[in-house]
Amino acid sequence: MIQKKxxxxxxxxLIIVFTIGFFSSxxxxxxxxxxxxxxxxxxxxxxxxxxxxxxKALEVVPRHLFVPEEYQDQAYDDGPLxxxxxxxxxxxxxxxxMTELLNVGPDDVVLEIGTGxxxxxxxxSRIVKKVYTVEIVEELGLAAKERLKALNYDNVEVKxxxxxxxxxxxxxYSGIIVTAASExxxxxxxxxxxxxxxxxxxxGSPFSVQNLMLVEKSGDKIRTKSLIPVRFVPLTRQSAx
Amino acid sequence: MESNSQLSLIRxxxxxxxxxxxxxxxxxxxxxxxxxxxxxxxxxxxISIALLGFGAAGTLLTIFRKKLEQNYEAIFPFLxxxxxxxxxxxxxxxxxNAIRFDSLLIFQDSRHIGRLILxxxxxxxxxxxxxxxxxxxxxxxxxxxxxxxxxxxxxxGIGGIIALGFMQWIIPEQQPFFVALPAFLAGMVSxxxxxKPFLRITLPVSAIILLILFFYPPKLIPxxxxxxxxxxxxxxxxxxxxxxxxxxLVEIVSSPVLRFAPGVSLTYQEPFPVRKTVFNNGNWAGSxxxxxxxxxxxxxxxxxxxxxxxxxxxxxxxxxxxxxxxENVLLASSHQVTHITANEANAExxxxxxxxxxxxxxxxxxxxxxxxLLIPDTMRYDLIELPVIGSFFxxxxxxxxxxxxxxTLEALQEMWHKLSxxxxxxxxxxxxxxxxxxxxxxxxxxxxxxxxxxxxxxxxVVAIRSWGAVTFLVKKSPFSTEEIINxxxxxxxRMFDPLILPETQAIDRDKFNMLQDMTFFTNxxxxxxxxxxxFIRQYPYRIYPTTDDRPFFFQFIRFKQIPALISSIQEKNxxxxxxGYVLVILTFIQIIILAAIFILFPLSFRKWKGKNKxxxxxxxxxxxxxxxxxxxxxxxxxxxxxxxxxxxxxxTLTILLFTSGLGSYYSSGLRNTPKIRMALPILVLCNI
Numbered sequence: 001m002i003q004k005k006x007x008x009x010x011x012x013x014l015i016i017v018f019t020i021g022f023f024s025s026x027x028x029x030x031x032x033x034x035x036x037x038x039x040x041x042x043x044x045x046x047x048x049x050x051x052x053x054x055x056k057a058l059e060v061v062p063r064h065l066f067v068p069e070e071y072q073d074q075a076y077d078d079g080p081l082x083x084x085x086x087x088x089x090x091x092x093x094x095x096x097x098m099t100e101l102l103n104v105g106p107d108d109v110v111l112e113i114g115t116g117x118x119x120x121x122x123x124x125s126r127i128v129k130k131v132y133t134v135e136i137v138e139e140l141g142l143a144a145k146e147r148l149k150a151l152n153y154d155n156v157e158v159k160x161x162x163x164x165x166x167x168x169x170x171x172x173y174s175g176i177i178v179t180a181a182s183e184x185x186x187x188x189x190x191x192x193x194x195x196x197x198x199x200x201x202x203x204g205s206p207f208s209v210q211n212l213m214l215v216e217k218s219g220d221k222i223r224t225k226s227l228i229p230v231r232f233v234p235l236t237r238q239s240a241x
Numbered sequence: 242m243e244s245n246s247q248l249s250l251i252r253x254x255x256x257x258x259x260x261x262x263x264x265x266x267x268x269x270x271x272x273x274x275x276x277x278x279x280x281x282x283x284x285x286x287x288i289s290i291a292l293l294g295f296g297a298a299g300t301l302l303t304i305f306r307k308k309l310e311q312n313y314e315a316i317f318p319f320l321x322x323x324x325x326x327x328x329x330x331x332x333x334x335x336x337x338n339a340i341r342f343d344s345l346l347i348f349q350d351s352r353h354i355g356r357l358i359l360x361x362x363x364x365x366x367x368x369x370x371x372x373x374x375x376x377x378x379x380x381x382x383x384x385x386x387x388x389x390x391x392x393x394x395x396x397x398g399i400g401g402i403i404a405l406g407f408m409q410w411i412i413p414e415q416q417p418f419f420v421a422l423p424a425f426l427a428g429m430v431s432x433x434x435x436x437k438p439f440l441r442i443t444l445p446v447s448a449i450i451l452l453i454l455f456f457y458p459p460k461l462i463p464x465x466x467x468x469x470x471x472x473x474x475x476x477x478x479x480x481x482x483x484x485x486x487x488x489x490l491v492e493i494v495s496s497p498v499l500r501f502a503p504g505v506s507l508t509y510q511e512p513f514p515v516r517k518t519v520f521n522n523g524n525w526a527g528s529x530x531x532x533x534x535x536x537x538x539x540x541x542x543x544x545x546x547x548x549x550x551x552x553x554x555x556x557x558x559x560x561x562x563x564x565x566x567x568e569n570v571l572l573a574s575s576h577q578v579t580h581i582t583a584n585e586a587n588a589e590x591x592x593x594x595x596x597x598x599x600x601x602x603x604x605x606x607x608x609x610x611x612x613x614l615l616i617p618d619t620m621r622y623d624l625i626e627l628p629v630i631g632s633f634f635x636x637x638x639x640x641x642x643x644x645x646x647x648x649t650l651e652a653l654q655e656m657w658h659k660l661s662x663x664x665x666x667x668x669x670x671x672x673x674x675x676x677x678x679x680x681x682x683x684x685x686x687x688x689x690x691x692x693x694x695x696x697x698x699x700x701x702v703v704a705i706r707s708w709g710a711v712t713f714l715v716k717k718s719p720f721s722t723e724e725i726i727n728x729x730x731x732x733x734x735r736m737f738d739p740l741i742l743p744e745t746q747a748i749d750r751d752k753f754n755m756l757q758d759m760t761f762f763t764n765x766x767x768x769x770x771x772x773x774x775x776f777i778r779q780y781p782y783r784i785y786p787t788t789d790d791r792p793f794f795f796q797f798i799r800f801k802q803i804p805a806l807i808s809s810i811q812e813k814n815x816x817x818x819x820x821g822y823v824l825v826i827l828t829f830i831q832i833i834i835l836a837a838i839f840i841l842f843p844l845s846f847r848k849w850k851g852k853n854k855x856x857x858x859x860x861x862x863x864x865x866x867x868x869x870x871x872x873x874x875x876x877x878x879x880x881x882x883x884x885x886x887x888x889x890x891x892x893t894l895t896i897l898l899f900t901s902g903l904g905s906y907y908s909s910g911l912r913n914t915p916k917i918r919m920a921l922p923i924l925v926l927c928n929i
Contacts, residue, residue: 079349082349086467136475138476162476183709184500185507223754223755224708226754226756
């Protein structure tokens, strides 16, 4: 009898622990979901991003799973975060801005140079047919590959390699995002861009707001456009007397 | 006095000299180490920490004076030995994974603020123990203070010189060990013959610890955001060469994917060259030219806006300032410039430059600062070229406290006077957003032309723009029609856009490289118009020309911007932030707080015993301030000549401390006589 009571007590404790655990994990998920929706509303839509595909992708991709554990609570804050190896995951708005700017749809194939955490590739994978992404830092590339696989982003392919050469066998691409910017624009990437295709390169040091460089190809002609994220445009405009 | 102490005063003086040398040398090598693992504005932090150590030692001495003096024979050598162990130990601790902070993460991750404070505290310890040993001797031998001061100050002065020697000959990881040696020797010298057993044991034990630290030196890991850290992540990246000097730690890194094509035109279709890269203190310092260099070797820079001067007229005589590894020299050489003069201040990088151009008879190289070269030079040049300003990635304001004497109005004025009749100054910068570099350059150019009272000074400026950079040319005589046609042709061939041209008709400024709007063009026009001062005043950033008195080219922050800055910190983003500037302010605030905790707070428990409390306080405060002001002015002035804060600080400390030591030595012989009292106001007047 005493043994039965003891067993019952143990069972009750186990059920309570399990229930608390279950609901707290649910509320954890829920917490991030709420934060994500808020992020899209306050940081993305409020700043003029209107592309439905981009907004939807940002709403569903769990950004907190692409940042180191210690930064998960800050994953939906309005800023970049360190991901190690001197790299950062871009500010959510910059990711949204670049995605919208790429102007791609469900039939397009996109190349990303600089996989980083894999977040940008995950966002794009919700919009396009296929994402090819190249990362030169082996540790980062392997971690991103594993993460994307675990999260079932099946239309993303990760390669560890030198981004300078792009990924010729799957070219041409409708869009190319060079997230790991360097002081030059590699000619092979321009060659691998489709006619009327767009290449986007963010420029800026790790924690400053980035300027975006848009490269457009039209036949043999190439044009660049420097795009300043809207956030500080009003300040510079005020300057004109 | 020897009756009171078993140690002879000579031994004490020697020990004081040695520990003082160790402390000053430690300050300087710590500045160098922090410049390598972080960025160099933390160098200023070290001076504050050292002074904090001295202040806190004074407080401890005030509170425990009697006890400390009673046990002087044991405490003095013990403190010296502890200082010796702490010197290499704290460097290792501060660079451990658990404590190491990162400048760029301070505003991102609050843990790094804690780590920064912990680093202050750790570095503070050897200064505290060393200063306590010195202060205790001052107090114990108050009647011989002149001689003790002499040893202290002369030792400190020598410390500045030996630090430079260590920086030149010893790798940074081993430098703390060698700096600890004089402190350890001081401890050995000061152990009395009849020392207590614990002191006798301390000596061999500490010797063993030091030896361990010699064979297993602290590993110095640069911030993961520094150029070298990112480069070392590339496949097969290896450090081929490493050499320390007071200018910094020069490293050469190779990797099969390390390419050099800075801002190259999109019309360049050849594969980009793979080059070894040179880093100074972990920062990109240039790309190593292919060896051996051929006379007809072309430069990839010919496909950058920097090549403009060579495409609009014949250059016979060029001066390449701060040539670095020599890519701009190669550019000039590939355009058959018959006489090329170039300078580089960093001895190690200069050696690489020399190696590259040893077979080029037309190239004359000088290991000196740009300004030092310019002032006595009597040559006339068709082209004076400066290296590209800023960085492709922006610099997050990390260079905000770095003086740039070659970019001041006075420097440009000197260059202007060295130009031949058709000579040009070429200034290039990477585009930064919000735009600051280009506007500051143009405002300086504009003022330069105004000062030289040129008629139609707009006729003397040309600028072009690529997808990432701007080049300004300032010409002594007006640009001719033919030259302007050549500018157009060069732009067309390279997919660059003209930005400023002395033409009356409107020019197409964004044919190849568009901007989001016309603001940049409007602002450029404003800076060349009679309304430029209004624009400079109203622009949200400081873009007025820098001068030799305020040579901080990269300091753009205005005080009225501080609210925006604070709000950007709250949002964990730094669009308007000069981090370097903020870090200096942050360091200052933290030091004030720590000084209050370690100096003032303990003193509040102790009552003032002497007379004239107010005047003593005023006297020593003013004396301290005078020293600090002199130090700051000297460091800045010496930086102008040496071009390197480490040299400048070493020279300043050596001179100030050495001469103060001499003053102390002679002051002990001075008496309060009417003659002396008469001489004082005259001395003060002479100083003024």
